[in-house]
Amino acid sequence: MSDRIFAVIWALLCIGGLIVGWQIHSEYSYEPVGPRPFPVVIMALMLLCSLMLLVRRPEKVDWPSATTLRRLLIMMLALVIYAWSFEWLGFALATALLTATLGLLFGARLPAALLSGAFLGIALWYAFDRLLDVTLPLGAWLPQ
Structure with missing residues (x-):
């Protein structure tokens, strides 16, 4: 109901x-x-x-396991930290860290998560900033 x-x-x-x-x-x-x-x-x-x-016809739904709930909580926390640190860290670094964290949550090994995070952060920054002409923050730690 x-x-x-x-x-x-x-x-x-x-x-x-x-x-x-x-x-x-x-x-x-x-x-x-x-x-x-x-x-x-x-x-x-x-x-x-x-x-x-x-x-729709309702179905019986079971609560997820404690492991799944913990992963969802970590994912939500990672997204909040991403939104908070987006301008300070810059798009590329914040996206790389978020991608690596989500990769680890889904079972990736640490080297693969870090490598794919770095690649995705740089590739998306290049695609948005250079190809689509969408200005993204570089981060407060980089000289402008």
Whole structure:
């Protein structure tokens, strides 16, 4: 029953989000379609998911094991630290550390996690900063 209550509340919030998103207008056009489609599409997808949750037949769900809960807690903590240290450490280093941590949580060995974290941090920084021209922070520890 609690999943149905959640689905109804979430659907109402999504409808409110759709109303707010539809009212978004920009003084100037900086994208071909404007700023409205992204929030409207996201809210519509979330509304669809909440409606699917509302009409589905409930199944018996068991609580996850203590190991799984501990991993989820560590993952949430890693994401909070990533958001907190993003500007100070810079995108590349913060992303490398987050990727290595998540790799270790999913069973990677330490050298593989560190190598893939470093590669992903540098590759994503290059892709966003150089190819897509999205300015990302280098970090407070690097000379600007």
